[in-house]
Amino acid sequence: MPLRANLSLLDNIALIPQYRHNLDYETASAQAWNLLLLTGQESAALKRDPQLNPVERCVAKLLRAAIERPPIILIDRPALLLPDTHYPPFLGDLLERLADHLNDCWILDYRWNEPLYPPHPLFPALR
Amino acid sequence: MERAPVPPAPPVPRAPLIKNLEFKIGLLLTLTVLLGAAFIAYALYARGAFQVSQKLILTAEDVEGVSVGMPISFSGFPIGKVSRLHLMEDGKVQIELAIPKEDARWLRKSSVFTLEKALVGGAKIKAHTTNLQDPPLEDGAVFPLYMGDASKDIPVLIAKVKSILGNVESMTAAGAPINQTLGHVELMTGRMAGENGMIGGLMGSPENARKVVQSIDRANTLLSTLNGVSLKVDGVLAKTDSRLFGQDGVMDQAQGAIRNVNTLLGDVRESLKKADAILANAQTASKDVTKITGNIAEATTDMARLRLEIDDSMRKVNHLINEINKKWPFARDVEIKTP
Amino acid sequence: MPAIINFLTRRGAALLATWRIWRATFGLAGKVVVAALSPTVYNSATRTVVMKQIYFTAVQILVPFTLFAALLSFVLIQIVVGTAAEYGLSDYALEMSVRLLVLEVLPLVTALFVALRSGSAINTEVALMRINNELEALEDSGVDTLRLEFMPRVIGGMLSVLSLTAITSVLALVLAYLAVYGAQPWSLPDFARVMGKVFDGAILTSIWLKSLAFGLAVTVIPVAEGLATPKMLFMAPISVLRGMVRLFFVLMFIEVASLAFKYI
Numbered sequence: 001m002p003l004r005a006n007l008s009l010l011d012n013i014a015l016i017p018q019y020r021h022n023l024d025y026e027t028a029s030a031q032a033w034n035l036l037l038l039t040g041q042e043s044a045a046l047k048r049d050p051q052l053n054p055v056e057r058c059v060a061k062l063l064r065a066a067i068e069r070p071p072i073i074l075i076d077r078p079a080l081l082l083p084d085t086h087y088p089p090f091l092g093d094l095l096e097r098l099a100d101h102l103n104d105c106w107i108l109d110y111r112w113n114e115p116l117y118p119p120h121p122l123f124p125a126l127r
Numbered sequence: 128m129e130r131a132p133v134p135p136a137p138p139v140p141r142a143p144l145i146k147n148l149e150f151k152i153g154l155l156l157t158l159t160v161l162l163g164a165a166f167i168a169y170a171l172y173a174r175g176a177f178q179v180s181q182k183l184i185l186t187a188e189d190v191e192g193v194s195v196g197m198p199i200s201f202s203g204f205p206i207g208k209v210s211r212l213h214l215m216e217d218g219k220v221q222i223e224l225a226i227p228k229e230d231a232r233w234l235r236k237s238s239v240f241t242l243e244k245a246l247v248g249g250a251k252i253k254a255h256t257t258n259l260q261d262p263p264l265e266d267g268a269v270f271p272l273y274m275g276d277a278s279k280d281i282p283v284l285i286a287k288v289k290s291i292l293g294n295v296e297s298m299t300a301a302g303a304p305i306n307q308t309l310g311h312v313e314l315m316t317g318r319m320a321g322e323n324g325m326i327g328g329l330m331g332s333p334e335n336a337r338k339v340v341q342s343i344d345r346a347n348t349l350l351s352t353l354n355g356v357s358l359k360v361d362g363v364l365a366k367t368d369s370r371l372f373g374q375d376g377v378m379d380q381a382q383g384a385i386r387n388v389n390t391l392l393g394d395v396r397e398s399l400k401k402a403d404a405i406l407a408n409a410q411t412a413s414k415d416v417t418k419i420t421g422n423i424a425e426a427t428t429d430m431a432r433l434r435l436e437i438d439d440s441m442r443k444v445n446h447l448i449n450e451i452n453k454k455w456p457f458a459r460d461v462e463i464k465t466p
Numbered sequence: 467m468p469a470i471i472n473f474l475t476r477r478g479a480a481l482l483a484t485w486r487i488w489r490a491t492f493g494l495a496g497k498v499v500v501a502a503l504s505p506t507v508y509n510s511a512t513r514t515v516v517m518k519q520i521y522f523t524a525v526q527i528l529v530p531f532t533l534f535a536a537l538l539s540f541v542l543i544q545i546v547v548g549t550a551a552e553y554g555l556s557d558y559a560l561e562m563s564v565r566l567l568v569l570e571v572l573p574l575v576t577a578l579f580v581a582l583r584s585g586s587a588i589n590t591e592v593a594l595m596r597i598n599n600e601l602e603a604l605e606d607s608g609v610d611t612l613r614l615e616f617m618p619r620v621i622g623g624m625l626s627v628l629s630l631t632a633i634t635s636v637l638a639l640v641l642a643y644l645a646v647y648g649a650q651p652w653s654l655p656d657f658a659r660v661m662g663k664v665f666d667g668a669i670l671t672s673i674w675l676k677s678l679a680f681g682l683a684v685t686v687i688p689v690a691e692g693l694a695t696p697k698m699l700f701m702a703p704i705s706v707l708r709g710m711v712r713l714f715f716v717l718m719f720i721e722v723a724s725l726a727f728k729y730i
Contacts, residue, residue, distance in 0.1 A: 002600050006591070018511040019609045025510045064607060151525045152517045159629035162636050170670060173662030196663055205659055 003049045009060045010036065010045040016067050035063045038097045054082055059094065066101055075107045180207070180225040183264065185240050185252070187272035190220045192250030193242065199224055199252040206230035206254070222252075222272065226264075235261035241273045291389050295353070308403050342437050346399060349444055353392065387450070391443050398436045487712075491690040495682060497612060498620045507613050515614060519622025523584040524629050531579060535634035536641065538575065539567050543638075543645045560646045560660050567638045569664075569673065569728070574721050576630045577680035580623060581713050585688045588619050589709040592692025593702045616689050624681030631677045669728065676724045680717060687713045 003012045013032035017023045023031075036042050036059075044056040052060065058081040065073050078087045095105055171177065187193075190212060198205035207226035215221055226234065238256040252272070501507050543563045550559035592615070595601050601611050639661075647653035691709030695701050 002598050002603050004600055004604065005594070005598070015511050015609060015614070016607050018509055019614070022509045025514060028510070068608070148517055148521055152520050155520065155525055155528070155629055156625065159625070159632050162632045163628075166632070166636065167670065169658075170661060170665040173658040174666065175662060198659070 003052075003057065003060055003064070005049045008046045008048055009052065009056065012049075012060060013063045013067055016064060020068060031067060032063065035067060035098070035101060038101075039063065039094060040097070055085060055090070058082055062094065062098075066098060069101060069103060071103050073102060073105045075105065077109055078107060079109070175208075175225065175227065178227045180227045181231050181264075181266040182210075183207070183224045183226050183234070184267065184269045185222040185224065185272040186215075186269060187220050187222060187242060188274070190222060190242075192244055193222060193252070197250075197252065199226075199240075199254055201230075201233045201254045201256065206233055209252070224252075231264060233259075234264045235259060236264065236268075237261045238264070238270070239273065240270050244274075295389075295392055308399070338434070342434055345441065346395075346437060349395070349441060353395075353444065387447050391440070391447055394443065395440045398433065398440050401433055401436065487690065487694050490694060491687055494616070494690045494693070495620075495686045498617050498686060499682075501612060501617045502621050507617070509613075512613055512618055515618035516621050519584075519619050520625055522587075523580055523622055524626035527579075527583060528630070528633070531576075531630060532633060532637065535572060535575065536637055539572070539634070539638040539641050540645070542567060542571065543642050547645055560642060560657070561664055563642050563645075564639065564660070564664050567642070568635045569669065570721070570725070572634045572638055573627075573631045573673065573677050573680060574717065576634060577627055577677075577684055577717050580627050580630065580681075581684045581710070581717065584623060584626070585684045585713055586706055586710060588623075588685060589688030589692045589706045590702060592616075592689050593695040593705040596693060596695050597697050597699055597702060599697075619689060620682065620685040623685030624678060627681035627684060628677050631673075631680075672724055672728060676720060679720045683713060683716045683720065687716060 003009070004015070007015065010029055010032050013035065014025065014028040017028040017031055018025065033042070033045065036045055039059050041056055041059045044052060044060075047056065049057070058078070061081070062073070062075070075081075075091070078091055082090065091107065095102065193209060193212065195209050195212060197209045199207045199209070207224050207230060209222055210225040211223035213221050213223075233256060234254055235256050235258065237258055238254050241253050241255065242250055243253060244250045546563040546566060547556075547559040550556050550562060595615070601615075604611050604614065643653075643657055647657065688706075688709045691705055691712065695705040
């Protein structure tokens with residue numbers, strides 16, 4: 001699902017707690033900023049959607065989902081989001097950085113890609 | 128699950144949106160609210176919501192053209208306005224006016240209120256105060272409202288003018304008594320000059336006799352000219368009528384001119400009456416030649432006076448016709464010369 | 467016969483589409499007004515969007531638009547005053563110019579201006595948001611698009627139309643005073659009298675209502691039209707075109723209705 005085009009990456013993430021919990025902008029953006037720092041993509045914080053590269057966009061979408069701490073996050077066919085990246089290690093790294101903020105994360109991918117994923121406690125539901 | 132200690136977080140970058148966004152929006156909204164509130168307050172003030180005003184009631188037969196909110200003016204300045212109109216049991220209309228306290232000093236017990244309806248534009252209520260030393264008006268005072276209607280008088284005026292012109296016309300029409308009289312006079316003088324030349328003797332010289340005849344001729348032409356003039360006046364009036372009475376100025380002029388015509392015609396009539404009398408004298412004289420001698424002197428002096436008077440009338444009529452020509456550009460060039 | 471049936475079918479479909487879009491417009495207007503009046507709906511994000519909308523529709527264009535309105539008012543006042551003097555109706559010049567400008571021309575010009583500048587932008591933005599699935603994305607993340615995207619735009623548009631109308635109208639009144647009486651303060655009572663005559667309660671109410679209706683139309687119609695865009699990129703320009711045409715007719719209709727209300 002696309003990001004809101006006229007908001008910066010940071011605002012796109014902060015928007016969710018602003019809505020869900022009626023937080024003011026300062027608190028919400030601080031939350032988003034902390035998450036962004038964890039991923040190491042803070043340089044993209046003020047970019048808007050068309051300026052983002054696929055990695056940054058993927059991080060933004062993940063964070064937008066993660067900031068609410070849902071019980072399960074489902075990443076559907078990450079290759080579609082990360083065309084130029086060798087994504088299994090990247091995703092593994094990313095999820096590890098965010099481990100404290102995630103409950104459960106499922107990656108949905110084609111079976112022939114299974115060998116690409118290393119065994120990992122965070123990915124119990126690999127298909 | 129070892130993780131490096133989290134480095135001290137750099138401050139949250141604020142999106143470089145718009146400088147002083149909140150301030151600008153706040154300023155704009157405050158300005159708008161202020162302008163809106165100030166405008167409503169001003170409108171209320173302008174409508175007299177904050178003014179202490181006193182009531183003045185005018186009673187009138189007919190308030191056509193008066194509407195709520197209409198100003199009442201004093202010396203051309205608006206000093207209040209109509210706040211309410213209502214019909215009373217007796218069919219009269221009460222006009223309630225609100226006069227601000229500060230302007231009420233212009234109205235006194237002796238004030239007169241008129242409603243003027245102009246031909247163009249709306250009606251106006253005017254207050255006239257002649258003596259500002261009179262006791263001031265109390266709240267809720269009741270006064271009659273007089274009508275001063277320029278257009279209302281015009282039909283009456285026209286009717287009067289028409290009747291005058293009718294008189295003039297009947298006087299100057301063929302077969303009218305005055306014309307008949309003049310005809311008789313002419314016949315008589317012709318007979319006197321032609322058959323027995325008595326008039327020559329009567330007037331002292333044939334020259335004089337001819338002059339008398341000429342004078343009478345002139346009187347005749349004068350009358351026919353006047354007839355023409357009156358016809359023109361009629362036409363003009365018809366035009367004026369069809370133009371919905373035109374404007375005040377023309378009507379006034381026309382009225383003045385007609386008044387002049389009337390007085391002049393009175394003069395002419397007088398002169399002709401005298402001529403009649405003199406000629407009657409002459410007639411009796413010609414019948415009774417023997418008694419003539421006693422009357423000759425009287426007759427000749429009378430004749431001289433008659434001529435003078437006829438001359439005078441002609442001058443006046445001439446002047447009048449010039450005047451009328453000046454005022455009515457469509458008249459032709461008419462001139463009457465005294466013999 | 468098949469041709470006739472075909473024609474009727476197409477006409478009927480077009481009619482239904484028109485009816486649907488109008489129903490959607492009024493439905494949206496109702497929802498937005500209800501939302502705008504319920505305080506629980508506002509949060510920091512909504513407020514930010516409202517402020518941004520006001521900034522883009524009003525603050526950014528305030529100075530150029532005010533200058534333009536001043537010029538237009540000045541020229542119209544001069545024409546009215548000059549013509550009135552020619553016909554000997556100078557008494558009515560002030561009243562006429564105030565009625566013409568403050569009651570009719572300035573609100574309409576403001577609404578048209580905001581429609582051109584912001585209405586078209588809103589229409590495009592909403593159409594693109596819909597085509598790009600951004601709206602669904604927001605809904606999926608638990609964000610109410612009505613609250614986040616539409617209501618703030620409508621509020622911003624209405625406030626902008628109101629502010630610009632108020633500012634330009636007051637400016638026009640000042641200009642009218644200067645044009646009729648010159649730069650001196652002694653005619654203020656006269657001015658107040660004429661103003662009192664023109665602005666009775668009904669007229670004031672009708673200006674307010676008209677400006678509000680203009681503001682609502684200028685934003686609700688583009689939003690509704692954008693929302694009705696089929697999800698194809700090439701439909702975006704068509705959506706904007708339709709929205710603008712409909713907006714124009716609605717503005718004119720509001721104007722005519724207000725004239726009829728005032729003078730008939």
